[in-house]
Amino acid sequence: MIHLPVLIADLGLILAAAGVTTLLFKKIKQPLVLGYIIAGLLVGPHINIIPTVSDNKSITIWGEIGVIFLLFSLGLEFSFKKLVKVGGSASITAIVKVLFIILAGYLIGIAMGWNNMDSIFLGGIISISSTMITIKAFEELGIKHKKFAGLVFGVLIVEDLVAILLLVLFSTMAVSQQAAGPEMIKSILKLSFFLVLWFLGGIFLIPTFLKATKKLMNDETMLVVSLALCLVMVLLADKAGFSPALGAFIMGSILAETTQAERIEHLTKSVKDLFAAIFFVSVGMLINPSVLIEYAMPIFLITLIIIFGKILFTVLGALLAGQPLKTSVQAGMSLAQIGEFSFIIATLGVSLKVTSEFLYPIAVAAAAITTFTTPYLIKLSEPFYNFLNNRLPKKWLNAIERYSSSTEGITTLSDWRILLRSYIFNTIIHSVIIISIILLAARFLNPFIAYRLDIGSNATIISVIISFILMAPFLWALSLRRIQRTAYSHLWLNKKYTRGPLIAIEVFRILLGIFFVGFLMYEFFDTWIAAVIALTLVILVMVIFSRKLQSFYTKLENRFMLNLNARENRTPHILPWDTHLTELKVSPESEVVGKTLAELMIREKYGVNIALIERGRNTIPTPGRDERLYPNDKLLLIGADDQLASVKLLLEVDLPEISENTFPDKEMTLQKVVVNSDSSVYGQSIRNAGIREKAQALVVGIERGTDKILNPSSDFVFDNGDVIWIVGNHKKIKEVINYLST
Template identity: 85%
Template sequence: MIHLPVLIADLGLILAAAGVITLLFKKIKQPLVLGYILAGLLVGPHLDFFPTITDYKNINIWGEIGVIFLLFSLGLEFSFKKLVKVGGSASITAIVKVVFLIFAGYGVGMAMGWNSMDSLFLGGILSISSTMIAIKAFEELGIKHKKFAGLVFGVLIVEDLVAILLLVMFSTLAVSQQSAGAEMLMSILKLSFFLVLWFLGGIFLVPTFLRVTKNLMNDETMLVVSLALCLVMVLLADQVGFSPALGAFIMGSILAETTQAERIEHLTKSVKDLFAAVFFVSVGMLIDPKILVEYATPIIILSLVVILGKILFTLLGALLAGQPLKTSVQAGMSLAQIGEFSFIIAALGATLNVTSSFLYPIAVAVAAITTFASPYLIRLSEPFYDLLARVLPQKWIDAISRYSSSTAGITTLSDWKILLRSYIFNTIIHSVVIISIIFLSYRYVQPFIANHFANEESALVISVAVSFILMSPFLWALSIRRIQKTAYSHLWLNKKYTRGPLVAIEFFRIALGIFFVGFLIYEFFETWVAVVIALSLIVLGMVIFSRKLQAFYNKLEKRFMLNLNDRENQKPDILPWDTHLTELKVSPESEVVGKTLAELMIREKYGVNIALIERGRNTIPTPGRDERLYPNDKLLLIGADDQLASVKGLLEVELPEINETSFPDKEMTLQKVVVNSLSPVFGLSIRNAGIREKAQALVVGIERGDAKILNPSSDFVFDTGDVIWIVGNNKKVKEVI
């Protein structure tokens, strides 16, 4: 009889227990993650009345694979461009929330008599909300179309990146066992360097590879290639001293920028679900019921800290970011849980043997309690806001409303800000590329040439030459390329006192390029005479071949930008009051199909404006009353939550996933314009101003004093001090108003 390997028997037991328990949890409509944890508790070593697994080492390996694919999946939903587009509101909210909760967790841990390392890891565990739980709860409650959902998703995106940073920082602290500022700074700089390098290299190579091999990729090969790319990045991250989970997250984020992102996410979902189930079951195996009983009081205290702290600090961060009170309250009560990243942080402390044995089970118990409470808190968020609105002094509510309205307008960057921001990005990006070329050449290219093709001296010369050829386009871009010509010209011509700083900046750029060339040569030859001679020849060569370098660099930049914008997904700005932009798709079975907008009277009946229609490859901004709706038209709508919900029922479709559809290159945003006596529209009615015809824009609201007018009539006459809210193309609106 063939002996069944222990690994297969244990895996069968795990999946059987997970399957039975999760079916039960599905029946009672509870999060499946809790079911997996309970299944792990049942088959773990601490309960004797169920069959128990025998080989914990192999199960831990499967759990680590689960973490890798879980982080890969989160990366596919992350996207660096989404991080840029979530804007300041989500970033400020997330940072305020995380920082305050880390301090709160650390303080509570120290107050309970725990050591400093346990308290620090506790702060990290409590600070990160669960992306998986929040998204799942939103789907089940059917509220993804509501205004606050956009802020919640933005906060979760920022928190994912912050969690990665926390993993690196905690790893450094755990190894050094002290708050070593220099080591912490070096770890952060090292992380930043490799994040930039991997992002640049990944965006330049991966989308191009997928585009070239598109015709060869069926579902099977796409799955294999995607997992291979994930594991290659895992290997690279491990080689440079980071956690494998970071590599998986980075590759997921790179693939999220490609046109194949949705397909890859769909194909890898089953793999992720399988290994994630094993991971969460392995988490449950570490729970000792005796520890839970012994530490029942800390578990209850920490659960209250998570729920109350996240509501309070998210509310504070959102209000500071300029969000309305209602949105802030709803976002806070939607993020009052911990989840997958909390498990990973707790597992890091246990793996490095720097935290006490009770911390991991406590973290899991707190996650279970807050996850269970999360859907109920989300349901109660609107009634809780209504209670606050009745209890808080009216002057507080008015002050919050004024602050929120004042931060929602268009922000104009000065020429200095535009120029300095561009120079900083230019310097960081090209410095990273140049340093990586020097490092790779010195570490790998020169030894390879010396061992296989030439003697050591010839290998040095060849390596320097190859390195400089590869560096040349980036040296030109770093030191010579003119950036933001318009802003530069304004500063040079209009303000004489700015010429000194501009000259200093250009001198610094050239000096930095010369430094990198000298550093390259000195790394190989270590003699200053050789450095000076070679440096002179190289600088002369760069001046002579400047045009060719420019042409070659422009090709590289064009290819990079093509790959970066392959999956453009422009997210409209958040609107004033309770209105916001969302997208709906006309179902072929809808009763609106074939009817004109005049016949449907959507604006009159529901108070919802149609800002844009996307029909195939064609887009119709601010459609007229005679425009008809056809099956699968994508509508960009502006309205309040209840208004959009009514229109959703009319169109008989489900709202699309956040950021999954787009209206590329149309720049349809909400803009705030203040009318003065010199404005072209001063004294004119909306109809006579011709805003719709000239700018393809739509006036959706006007503030006059304390009065707010939604959907103003076409006879409304503009006066000095009026604040106009317009949906349209940013450039065209500025030309008309």
Template identity: 80%
Template sequence: MIHLPTLISDLGLILAAAGVVTLLFKKIKQPLVLGYILAGVLVGPYLDFLPSVKDHESITIWGEIGVIFLLFSLGLEFSFKKLVKVGGSASITAIVKVGFLILAGYFVGKAMGWKDMDSLFLGGILSISSTMITIKAFEELGIKHKKFAGLVFGVLIVEDLVAILLLVLFSTLAVSQQSAGTEMLFSILKLGFFLTLWFLGGIFLVPTFLKATKKLMNDETMLVVSLALCLVMVLLAVQVGFSPALGAFIMGSILAETTQAERIEHLTKSVKDLFSAVFFVSVGMLIDPGVLVEYAFPIIVITLVIILGKIIFTVLGALLAGQPLKTSVQAGMSLAQIGEFSFIIATLGVTLKVTSDFLYPIAVAAAAITTFTTPYLIKLSEPFYNLLTRILPKRWLDAIGRYSTGTEGITRLSDWKVLLRAYTFNTIIHSVIIIAVIFLASRFLQPFIVENIGNGMNGTIISVVISFILMSPFLWALSIRRIQKTAYAHLWLNKKYTRGPLISIEFFRVALGVFFVGFLMYEFFDTWVAAGIALLLTIVGMIVFSRKLQAFYDKLEKRFLLNLNAREAQNAQPEILPWDTHLEELVVAPESSLVGKTLMELSVRENYGVNIALIERGTIMIPTPGREDRLYPHDKVLVIGTDDQLAAIKELFQGNIDEHKEASFPKKDMTLQKIVINSSSPVFGQTIRNSGIRETTQGLVVGIERNGERILNPDSNLIFENEDVVWIVGNNKKVPDLLK
């Protein structure tokens, strides 16, 4: 009789159970994740009335494979450029929410008499919301075009990175079994070092490789290469002491910056779906139904903490970030669940054997309940906001409104801020590269040269020369390269008191470069005399060949930036603005009643309260179109209005096109911005029509705040007064000129 390996038979049983149960969940319109978990419970080792997976090692293996590909797919949707673009609002909201929920989870665990490690892991489990469940709920409810959705997606992006940091910190705590400050700090610095190094190296090498092999890449080859890159990064992450999940996430985020990102995401979707199903089924297999009955009270308590805590702390974080109350409430009630990263954190505790057996099933049960409640909470968010506006004191609502509008608008950075920010990034990036070169040279290059080329002093000299050649462009950029020349010149020429700090900064840069060269010499030479001579020679060489180093570095930087910007990432939604208005791009359908009519005939501003900021017709751009401009089929029209106004006019634009289809993001140069008029402003004392705003900024005045009163769609004869807060939709590069 032919013997079938247990691993294969277990996989067959897992997929069969997942298929049957998820078909049922699809029929009753419930999240598939819950179906997978239920399938895992049914074929798990704790129930005997069905065939079950008996080999716990198989469960662990399939679960680890599932985590790798799940994190790889999350990385493909993440990208570091998205993280940079989410803005301060999403970052502040996410950090406040995660921080308070970790504390809340820890204290709730301690209140129930749990151990410190159980309570800490509970805090981590509660702190991260589910990207998959939230996006799925938004799609099913057709609200991805809503303004608060932009904030929610930004928070989820930041939380993904925070979750990776939590995995590293919890791993360190679990191994050391104590909260040693130095070990925690070392783990954070180590994570930051390798994240920076992998991102820089990945962006420089991976897109170049994909571009060079583009003609050879059919779908099959691209799939194999993508999964190979994922597993190579997994190996690298494990080699330096991180989890396999981190490596998969990093490679996914690197590939997300390439021009092939959409293709890779499409090709790997089936692999991701397969192994994600395996992972969630393996999650269910670790649940003991008896534990759920025994710990019913903690499950109820933790579920309430998740729902109430996430709503309260998300709203608090969003309000602190300057969001309106309505947006804050809608975001808070959209994020009141836990999901895939919570499972991964719980799995980490089980794998490292630092958490109690009951924590894992409790977390999964709470996740299942909050997954069910998420769509209903999202639907109730607007009625709940309306209730708050009725019961909260008017002075509170006015204060929140003033704070919200006061945090928006154009902020002009001082020359010092511009210079220090540029120097900080320059120092961190090039220090990471130089340290990596030194350690790679001392650990791998020198042993190879000594073994294969020459031993003794000859091998050392060859190793030092090669290492220095590799380091020299980055040493030049670290110590000599001039950064932000305009800001530097302003500080040097305009204020004599700034010259001392500027000289100190330049001295620090040079000293840091000398330190790294000395560090290199210390790694290779036994005597200080030899190291000193080598250090002197290398510094002289840097000065002599400065021009050539500059030219070579410029080529490296150009290649890096070309790779980084090759894929035009979709622009982030504009920041939340007053009157709950935002920009949206609508396409004129051929069957639309708008076709062929002038803007004067349509009167969209008078009839719907929206403004048309830009019309894109093929390669032709018409910013702030006039009353005689007409709309034609397939015109892309950038409009500004509230959620309700845009929903009303969308039907006119789209005709019989699905009104829930997600609109594209607005063009990058057209944004809604705030300026404050003062007596020295060029437009002070002039009417809107005579101010030349339309011609100067390609802009349109959509609102004015004056003495606490809001004037929406002001008349063109209105005169600008001192301290008017003016909201303009226009070219984001030209509107700041009004401040001069």
């Protein structure tokens, strides 16, 4: 008789238990994660009702693989460009919420008599909301089109990065047994350095590789290549001293910027689902029911902190960021749970043996309870807002509305802010590249040339030459490249106040470039005389070949930007009153197919404007009344939540989810313009002003005194002092403003 390995038997038992429980949870419409955890509890060592897993060590390894693929999948949904685009509102909301919840978790842990490490880990565990559970709840409730959903997704994106930072910091604390100090600062700087380096290198190389091999990539090879890239980055992260899960997350976020992102996500979904199921089952296996009974009161208190604390601090952060009260409350009640990152942080504490045994099952129990309550809290968010709106003093409500309105629209950046932001980015990016070239040359290139090629003392000179050739374009960009010429010119013209600081900045850039060249020489030469001679020659070369370096760097930059923008994923988000932009797709079965906009009267019936139609590769901005709708047309619409929900039912037949495709290269944005007696549109109606025809823009709102009119009719006549909100292509918005102002 053939002996069946224990690992296979255990794996079969795990999947069988997971299959039964998930079918049951699917039937009762509860999150599958809870089903996996209960399956792990049943096959774990603490319950003997059914056969249990024999080799826990092997299952732990499978669970670690599950973490890797789970974070790879989260990275595919993350992307660094999304982080840049979420804006200040989501960032402020996320940071306020996370900081206060970490503090609350730490204090509640200390109050219960726990040690510092348990309390700190508790704060980290309960601070991060679950992306997976929140998105799933939004899909099931059909509310992804609502205004507050955009804020929630932005907060989740920021929190994902914060969670990665917490993993690194907690790992450092576990080793040093300290919560602060030089080691912590060193870890943060090291993480920042590698994040920038991996992102730059990944965006430059991987999209180019995928584009070059596109014709060879069927589904099978794409799956193998994607998983290989994931595991290569896992190895690099491990070599750099980080968690393997961090490498998986980084590679996922790099691939998220490529044109193959959706395909990769689709192909790897089954792999992720399989190993994630094993991971969550392994989570359940660590739960000891007797511990849950013993720590019932801490579980209750922690659950209250998660639910009410996250609601309170998310609302506070959103209000500080300028969000309306309704959006803040709905966002707060959508984020009152913990999930996958909480399990990973808890697992880190167990694996490093720095947390007590009771913390892990407490975290899992709290996660299970808050996962269960999430859909109900989301459903109650609007009634709770109505309750607050009726109970809060009018003075408070008016103050919140005024503060929110003052943050709307497009913020104008001063020339100094534009210039300094560009210089900071330029310095950080090129410094990271230059330092990495020097370190790689000193650690790997020079030993390889010296010992493998056997050329003796000449190896150092050759290594320096190669290093400098690689560094030269980036040294030029760091020290000599002109950035933001328009803003620089404006500031230079103000001789009295700005020329001194501008000269100081330019001198600093040149000195920084010289420092890096000196650093290169110091790494290879023992004597300062040789270093000074080499440095002088380097400066001469930089000056003589400046034009060629500029040309070469421009090619590199263009390649990088081409790769970075290959998959544009920008969903505009604007805040006049309670309106926003969203995207809908015309179903082939919809009754609107074949009809003109004039026949459908969508604006008149629903109060919604169609800002753009994407049809295949063609884009129709601000479509006219005679434009017809065809199957699979993608529409960019502006309106309030209830209006968009009504139009969604009309356009998307039997399609419960809003299409997540975006409109690359055709971003629509919003701007406001004040009409005065000298304006060309003063005294004219919207129809006669011809804004749509002359400027390819739509009037979507008007403020007249204290009155606010959303999607006004075409007969509305402009008057002196009217504030017009217009939507149009971001590249043409200046033409629109000039047309309305003259």
